[in-house]
Amino acid sequence: MDGDFSSIPTREELIQRARNLAPTLRDRAGVAAKLRRMPQETMDDFHRLGFFKVVQPQRYGGYGMDPSIIFDLQLELGRGCASSAWVYGVLNVHTWQLALFAPEAQDEVWKNAPSTLISSSYMPVAETEGVDGGVKLSGRWSFSSGCDYAEWAFLGGFVPTKEGKAPDMRTFLVPRSDYEIIDTWHTSGLRGSGSKDIVVEDVFVPDHRMHKFADGFRQDNPGNEVNSSPVYRYPFGQIHVRSVSTPAVGAAFGALDAYVDYMKGKVSQATGGKASDSFTNSVTASDASALLDREVPGTRLLYGVATDTNTVAIAGSTVAVELPALSTVAAGDYCAVLAAGADRLILGAMATPWTAVTFAFDNSWVNYDATVWEHAAYRKIGDIVYVRGLVKDGTPGTIFTLPVGFRPPKQLLWSVVANNAFGRVDVATTGAVTHVIGSNGFVDLNIQFSVTP
Numbered sequence: 001m002d003g004d005f006s007s008i009p010t011r012e013e014l015i016q017r018a019r020n021l022a023p024t025l026r027d028r029a030g031v032a033a034k035l036r037r038m039p040q041e042t043m044d045d046f047h048r049l050g051f052f053k054v055v056q057p058q059r060y061g062g063y064g065m066d067p068s069i070i071f072d073l074q075l076e077l078g079r080g081c082a083s084s085a086w087v088y089g090v091l092n093v094h095t096w097q098l099a100l101f102a103p104e105a106q107d108e109v110w111k112n113a114p115s116t117l118i119s120s121s122y123m124p125v126a127e128t129e130g131v132d133g134g135v136k137l138s139g140r141w142s143f144s145s146g147c148d149y150a151e152w153a154f155l156g157g158f159v160p161t162k163e164g165k166a167p168d169m170r171t172f173l174v175p176r177s178d179y180e181i182i183d184t185w186h187t188s189g190l191r192g193s194g195s196k197d198i199v200v201e202d203v204f205v206p207d208h209r210m211h212k213f214a215d216g217f218r219q220d221n222p223g224n225e226v227n228s229s230p231v232y233r234y235p236f237g238q239i240h241v242r243s244v245s246t247p248a249v250g251a252a253f254g255a256l257d258a259y260v261d262y263m264k265g266k267v268s269q270a271t272g273g274k275a276s277d278s279f280t281n282s283v284t285a286s287d288a289s290a291l292l293d294r295e296v297p298g299t300r301l302l303y304g305v306a307t308d309t310n311t312v313a314i315a316g317s318t319v320a321v322e323l324p325a326l327s328t329v330a331a332g333d334y335c336a337v338l339a340a341g342a343d344r345l346i347l348g349a350m351a352t353p354w355t356a357v358t359f360a361f362d363n364s365w366v367n368y369d370a371t372v373w374e375h376a377a378y379r380k381i382g383d384i385v386y387v388r389g390l391v392k393d394g395t396p397g398t399i400f401t402l403p404v405g406f407r408p409p410k411q412l413l414w415s416v417v418a419n420n421a422f423g424r425v426d427v428a429t430t431g432a433v434t435h436v437i438g439s440n441g442f443v444d445l446n447i448q449f450s451v452t453p
Contacts, residue, residue, distance in 0.1 A: 008063045009050060011072065017049045018076035025080030026254070032192025036185050038084050043149050046088060047115060055096040057227050060110040064231055067096060067239050071246045078250015079257055083192030085250050087146040089243035094118035094154055096239060097171065099232050100221035102208040105173055109152055119150035121198060122240075124169055126157020134206040135159055137172055142184070145195040151176045153198055159210070173209040174200060 009017075024045070031039050046052055054069050056062025070092045078085035098106055098118060109116050121141030129136040141155050154171045161168050182197040208222075215221045216236030224232060264274070 008065075011065070011069050014050070014054070014069060015072050015076060018051070018073040021045060021049065022076055022080035025077060025084050029081045029083070029192065032081060032083050035194075036183075036191055037148050037194030038087055038146070038192055042081075042084050051088060052092065052095060052115065052117065055092060055099070055231060056110075056114070057099050057106070057229075057232075059226070060106070060114045062095075062114075064229055067231065067234055068242075071242050074243070074246040075250045075253070078247045079254040080250075081192060082247045082251035082254065083190050085247040086190055086193050086244070089246060090120065090145050091117050091150070093240050093243045094120055094150075096232070097154065097211065097216070097236065098173070098223075099227045100216060100223040100236075101173065101211050102222040103226045104208045106223065106226075108209075109173075113151070116152065117146070117150045118152040118154055118173070119144045119147035119198075120154035120156075120171075122154065122156035122171065124156045124158055126155060126172065126200075128157055128159050130160045131204070134204055134210070135172075137174070137203050137205050138201050139199075140182075141198045141200075143195040144181075144198045145193045147181050147196055147198060148194050153179060155179075155198065155200065169213040171211040171213070172205045173211075174203060174205060178203040 025042065028039050028042060032042070050063065051073060053062040054065050054073070055067050056064070058064040070089055074085045074089045077088055095118070098109060109118070121144045123141055123143075125139050125141060127138040137155070137157070139155070139157065144153060147153065153174050153176070155174055156169065156171060159168045159170055178200060180199045182199055184197045185191075185193070185195050211221070213236065219233050219235055221232070
């Protein structure tokens with residue numbers, strides 16, 4: 001895979017590079033699982049092929065391209081190794097988010113080392129104390145994917161607020177010298193992601209190294225002063241959710257690839273013919289392939305929302321809250337569709353001796369299963385965020401109509417992170433309902449809305 005990758009490539013060129021690399025990642029998947037992190041060779045390939053430059057600002061040598069390209073690359077990479085696709089996606093989200101930080105923070109990370117990467121754990125578990133010019137930060141965060149290859153970390157938490165004010169959730173940017181990595185990553189799924197714990201003890205974080213979640217969702221960030229491109233006007237949640245759901249797409253396609261390859265080399269004990277010529281095996285593969293097609297309604301919604309968001313961002317307008325909310329729902333729907341397709345493959349494979357199924361198939365299946373249970377990819381979370389998104393900027397008494405075709409569950413769980421209280425919201429399938437929703441401090445209102453059955 002030699003070549004000159006110094007100039008800014010096209011989307012198609014990047015996708016082809018990822019497609020060419022996928023077989024190599026498949027060959028390395030066993031090594032990644034054994035190491036419990038990506039091999040150094042894979043990280044070197046990602047850097048060499050320009051994959052980490054996709055959304056990095058051009059003023060630091062990046063490409064400044066449409067964020068949706070990340071997800072196209074994840075899909076191709078995931079066909080070879082879902083763990084590698086997962087790490088690639090989340091690290092790129094951090095590259096994109098750093099462009100939203102104050103310029104001073106961007107310079108600290110990239111001015112002298114533009115290839116520097118950032119890992120994360122956004123769980124709001126930080127212990128913070130407000131001090132002059134910033135906060136003192138302590139805590140332990142789990143699941144920091146790719147942290148072995150990062151020199152900085154994004155860590156989640158709340159900063160102190162005045163009584164009666166909504167909690168202020170932020171991302172804290174912390175250098176590698178200020179935290180310890182604890183190797184806790186012993187799992188069956190996504191074993192190669194190296195999602196270890198990060199521990200911080202009484203570290204000072206200056207104001208310019210914090211990013212407000214509210215700013216990210218409002219698309220009004222300190223970094224927009226120097227990064228004015230539409231690329232950095234996407235809602236934060238929409239980018240993050242896609243990065244942790246798309247690897248499931250690649251893993252499901254990888255399972256299909258492995259299933260087809262396995263059947264090509266198998267001989268039927270009953271007929272002596274090729275297993276790939278079997279009607280049953282052909283139907284299994286074709287049914288699964290059809291379910292993974294983008295034209296399935298749920299998947300069509302996902303890609304349609306991404307296109308709509310891109311159009312609005314390029315126009316320089318603020319992306320309506322409905323679009324990122326819909327994206328979360330669609331990402332969950334896509335995972336549900338993939339589950340049906342992958343289950344068909346499992347049933348087909350069960351017709352053969354289970355121990356004979358290739359590592360490539362087993363690896364794709366286990367990684368798929370782990371991916372879809374990630375918080376942001378879970379279908380019910382999508383339902384919750386969609387309702388929250390609709391009411392976040394609303395006022396009591398406002399009527400919202402959900403789009404035709406959207407079918408909410410009978411009940412939606414909600415939580416108020418500030419006091420760790422949990423409640424349940426009953427949702428009727430028709431008519432208007434008045435209830436209370438809490439979501440990370442953004443809203444605590446009595447809201448009326450109608451649901452289109």
